[in-house]
Amino acid sequence: MSEAIKINLAGIEMRNPLMLSSGIMGSFSSSLNRLSEHAGAVVTKSVGLEPVEGYKNPAVINYSHGLINAVGLASPGARAFAEELREYAFYSPLIVSLFASTPEEFARLVEFFPFVDGFELNLSCPHVEDAGLAVGSDPDLVKEIVMAVKRSTNKPVFAKLSPNVKDIVEIGKAAEEGSADGVVAINTLKGMKIDIFARKPILSNKSGGVSGEGIKPVAIKCVWDLYEELSIPIVGSGGVSSWKDVIEFMLAGAKAVQVGSALYYSNRIFYSLKESLIAYARMKEERLEDLVGAAHRR
Numbered sequence: 001m002s003e004a005i006k007i008n009l010a011g012i013e014m015r016n017p018l019m020l021s022s023g024i025m026g027s028f029s030s031s032l033n034r035l036s037e038h039a040g041a042v043v044t045k046s047v048g049l050e051p052v053e054g055y056k057n058p059a060v061i062n063y064s065h066g067l068i069n070a071v072g073l074a075s076p077g078a079r080a081f082a083e084e085l086r087e088y089a090f091y092s093p094l095i096v097s098l099f100a101s102t103p104e105e106f107a108r109l110v111e112f113f114p115f116v117d118g119f120e121l122n123l124s125c126p127h128v129e130d131a132g133l134a135v136g137s138d139p140d141l142v143k144e145i146v147m148a149v150k151r152s153t154n155k156p157v158f159a160k161l162s163p164n165v166k167d168i169v170e171i172g173k174a175a176e177e178g179s180a181d182g183v184v185a186i187n188t189l190k191g192m193k194i195d196i197f198a199r200k201p202i203l204s205n206k207s208g209g210v211s212g213e214g215i216k217p218v219a220i221k222c223v224w225d226l227y228e229e230l231s232i233p234i235v236g237s238g239g240v241s242s243w244k245d246v247i248e249f250m251l252a253g254a255k256a257v258q259v260g261s262a263l264y265y266s267n268r269i270f271y272s273l274k275e276s277l278i279a280y281a282r283m284k285e286e287r288l289e290d291l292v293g294a295a296h297r298r
Helices: 028-036 076-085 103-110 139-152 168-176 212-228 242-251 269-284
Strands: 008-010 011-012 018-020 042-043 060-063 067-068 096-097 116-120 157-161 182-185 189-191 209-211 234-237 256-260
Touching: 008 139, 018 116, 018 269, 028 042, 042 116, 067 242, 076 096, 096 103, 096 256, 103 139, 139 157, 139 168, 157 168, 168 182, 189 212, 209 212, 212 234, 212 242, 234 242, 242 269, 256 269
Parallel strands: 018 042, 018 256, 042 096, 096 116, 116 157, 157 182, 182 234, 234 256
Antiparallel strands: 008 011, 060 067, 067 209, 189 209
């Protein structure tokens, strides 16, 4: 019955619709290998051309409904990261997340990773300058970035979108016009937390990105709206912690679903979600792919 939970995402064959979200497990193949045993695909932490130290601690804090982080796109740089990823075991497909400031830089990054299965473009990180949301809020620039990357690779390219823009559908359409193979919705929301005793922001960067179960309704609405307007696949992301969340995202229009903050509470989350999805498909006697967008048809 595990055949019923397989999906094809823009040509990437996945044994289930579950993907590791970018930025959760650091930059080491050993961590990615462990999670890839049960995930349908793995997305790496975002990497740029040069090493980035990131922000000082505290960079990640817990709150009652998720996490707030301002890691700052810390990465070892493309050359070193490519060498590290040579140790990836490919139990499941590998997608590398890229960040840069210009279309030309994005295109150059692709050249370091000819061995991976696809690319995710970080156009949505809310707490860095000259990258992420800084470039991902301009539809014309988003289109140019996607076009530049597509000219540099024949691998699938996914644009990760932000909920912190005026119109996420406009940005999604720009990515589609640039020939993106899919979009990922959503990255984190802007947020912060203040220590009431110290009377100052807790994060060293003052503000950061909010993730976890608290942002799921926002993510569901974004996926719904994008599905209404786009013809390319959508990957849902934001607040997934149970198999019911996965089904909800798929009914809203997501072909696959990324899991991130839930790993802070269970390192077995991919196994438990996978087994629950198998049981659900068996109970309903249908393929998960048939659920994609089904709520729009009722």
